Amino acid sequence: MSKGIDKNTYDAIVIGSGISGGWAAKELCEQGLKTLVLERGRNVEHVKDYPTANMPPWDFKHRGRMTTAMLKEDPLISKAAGYGEDNAHFFVKDKDHPYIQEKPFDWIRGYQVGGKSLTWGRACQRWSQYEFTNPERYGYGIAWPIGYDDVAPWYSHVEKFIGVCGNKDGLESMPDGEFLPPFDMNAVQQTISKKISEHYPDRHLVHARWAHLTKPNQIHLDQGRVQCQARNLCMRGCPFGGYFSSNSSTLPWAKRTGNLTVRPFSVVHSIIYDEKLGKATGVRVIDTNTKEQTDYFARIIFLNASALNSNLVLLNSKSKRFPNGLGNDNGLLGKYVAFQNYRASVGGEMEGYLDSYYYGRNPTELILANYRNLNTQETDYFGGFTTFMGANRERGPAETQNGEIGAAYKDALTEPGRWTVYMYMQGETVPKITNHVRLSDDQKDQWGIPLLITSVEYDANDERMVKDFLTQSKEMLEKAGCTNVSTYENNQAPGLDIHEMGGCRMGKDPATSLLNEWNQLHLCKNVFVTDGACMTSTGNQSPSILYMALTARAATYAVGEMKKGNL
Numbered sequence: 001m002s003k004g005i006d007k008n009t010y011d012a013i014v015i016g017s018g019i020s021g022g023w024a025a026k027e028l029c030e031q032g033l034k035t036l037v038l039e040r041g042r043n044v045e046h047v048k049d050y051p052t053a054n055m056p057p058w059d060f061k062h063r064g065r066m067t068t069a070m071l072k073e074d075p076l077i078s079k080a081a082g083y084g085e086d087n088a089h090f091f092v093k094d095k096d097h098p099y100i101q102e103k104p105f106d107w108i109r110g111y112q113v114g115g116k117s118l119t120w121g122r123a124c125q126r127w128s129q130y131e132f133t134n135p136e137r138y139g140y141g142i143a144w145p146i147g148y149d150d151v152a153p154w155y156s157h158v159e160k161f162i163g164v165c166g167n168k169d170g171l172e173s174m175p176d177g178e179f180l181p182p183f184d185m186n187a188v189q190q191t192i193s194k195k196i197s198e199h200y201p202d203r204h205l206v207h208a209r210w211a212h213l214t215k216p217n218q219i220h221l222d223q224g225r226v227q228c229q230a231r232n233l234c235m236r237g238c239p240f241g242g243y244f245s246s247n248s249s250t251l252p253w254a255k256r257t258g259n260l261t262v263r264p265f266s267v268v269h270s271i272i273y274d275e276k277l278g279k280a281t282g283v284r285v286i287d288t289n290t291k292e293q294t295d296y297f298a299r300i301i302f303l304n305a306s307a308l309n310s311n312l313v314l315l316n317s318k319s320k321r322f323p324n325g326l327g328n329d330n331g332l333l334g335k336y337v338a339f340q341n342y343r344a345s346v347g348g349e350m351e352g353y354l355d356s357y358y359y360g361r362n363p364t365e366l367i368l369a370n371y372r373n374l375n376t377q378e379t380d381y382f383g384g385f386t387t388f389m390g391a392n393r394e395r396g397p398a399e400t401q402n403g404e405i406g407a408a409y410k411d412a413l414t415e416p417g418r419w420t421v422y423m424y425m426q427g428e429t430v431p432k433i434t435n436h437v438r439l440s441d442d443q444k445d446q447w448g449i450p451l452l453i454t455s456v457e458y459d460a461n462d463e464r465m466v467k468d469f470l471t472q473s474k475e476m477l478e479k480a481g482c483t484n485v486s487t488y489e490n491n492q493a494p495g496l497d498i499h500e501m502g503g504c505r506m507g508k509d510p511a512t513s514l515l516n517e518w519n520q521l522h523l524c525k526n527v528f529v530t531d532g533a534c535m536t537s538t539g540n541q542s543p544s545i546l547y548m549a550l551t552a553r554a555a556t557y558a559v560g561e562m563k564k565g566n567l
């Protein structure tokens, strides 16, 4: 081996340092592999690089709000949930990272060490067996090569390490896990939960599961994290490590092993395939500052650049053997991209309960586990949806809600007002060959990498699901005693759900899928894709904890295969 190659050679390379890449790094380093993590964005060190974490509203130039100028400069990324003056530095700038929307698609990205783990919403429910089996069973997808039982121990492994709060509810449609205590339900949430169960015995409004340390265990303290302070400032980065991010948890843990090297400002251009060896030997990287190109080598490669960027890297990994992208003999790479349906919500009021207070903030919501199409295909659409729910007291009496000024208004705001309630949907969508991403033939980014074209849209199935969600949710709130219940449809484009998935799906058959049951490319076994790109279907639960579980599972398998000399 030449000196140059030797210097750039590791046991494993991980592309991307976000939620899934952090997990790959942790597992591979812990299991003794010298691991290089390549990250296109800048470094973000836990605590030190959270510049706004402790700022009160009045210290922000615009009190944390967005100005017209900000909206004009970043019209796309500023649509992201929770985006604001206080956390804009954890999102990309529109102009720096163009892509081509053949159909409207809001691609929300955070390019930095930690990726979107810094800004995610932290909802962490497990998938149920139904989500794995029903696409094939009801004919709207191919079979997953694994089922709930294959991932259950890995969910436990992840939950214990990251810390997930929740209640054990014994629901088949939303399995229990290794939970820390949940936050409290307030009085109105308790009533609505009870009333819904009375009227609909198969519907359960319970605590959702969240990656927050309500009562840290030793393993969390060992990571340097402490109890969640319920400040609800999570998207600025949490100096307490109260919620899980790669920066507070997996990356520092991996670093402690002495096996981790993180290289920020390193955009992966492609994976290098050696035809003689019949496997990948490394990756080609462009330094985002100097634009210098360097190759790095390793025995295994984990691709964790987030769903669409992982598709991009694979599509751009062209060789004589794979002229259409790595592992893409069947032409399906980039196809069957799907997302989750966040198009609808309901809101209303609950009269009374004015002697019920709650104290402090609460970074969590309740969830109504999916109740549609579980044991039979019962609706005129495929798939199911979960429903997030909240109930809060407004500040000040109802008549002050339109915004006034003056001392009386300010005084009124010191008193709690009426109760308002809301529900919003998170729905499964059907992966389709027509919903795809591909590379532009003629347009490139500033590093010479082809731009991604997104061609993804909602369909009639989604419209029917929205209708059902709205009818059912309105009816449930009314039966629970709520008044003035209104329905809303936001007509948002796909992508804004920030749960994009697929394009490099797992499956049993190499003719119809790209990855096997261990997330290895069928045709290039030392490349593992364990982020959202691997998803065979979308399910209705928040997906990121599944990416973490699949990553830990695949990493352990990869190390085992290396030890056996198979990789």
Ligand SMILES: Cc1cc2nc3c(=O)[nH]c(=O)nc-3n(C[C@H](O)[C@H](O)[C@H](O)COP(=O)(O)OP(=O)(O)OC[C@H]3O[C@@H](n4cnc5c(N)ncnc54)[C@H](O)[C@@H]3O)c2cc1C
Binding pocket: 015, 016, 017, 018, 019, 020, 021, 022, 038, 039, 040, 041, 080, 081, 082, 108, 110, 111, 112, 113, 114, 115, 116, 117, 119, 120, 121, 122, 123, 124, 266, 267, 268, 269, 304, 305, 306, 307, 309, 310, 313, 498, 499, 531, 532, 542, 543, 544, 545, 547
């Ligand atoms: C506001 C918000 C709320 C959310 N709420 C939830 C929720 O409640 N529950 C849930 O499950 N999910 C939620 N998500 C989604 C969640 O953040 C993502 O599913 C998750 O971060 C995906 O993990 P990942 O590792 O695939 O990608 P990321 O965390 O995005 O990390 C990918 C990393 O790869 C880097 N990268 C990209 N391309 C390259 C390249 N070519 N070379 C080198 N590096 C590259 C990126 O810079 C990034 O750091 C939310 C997201 C946001 C923004």
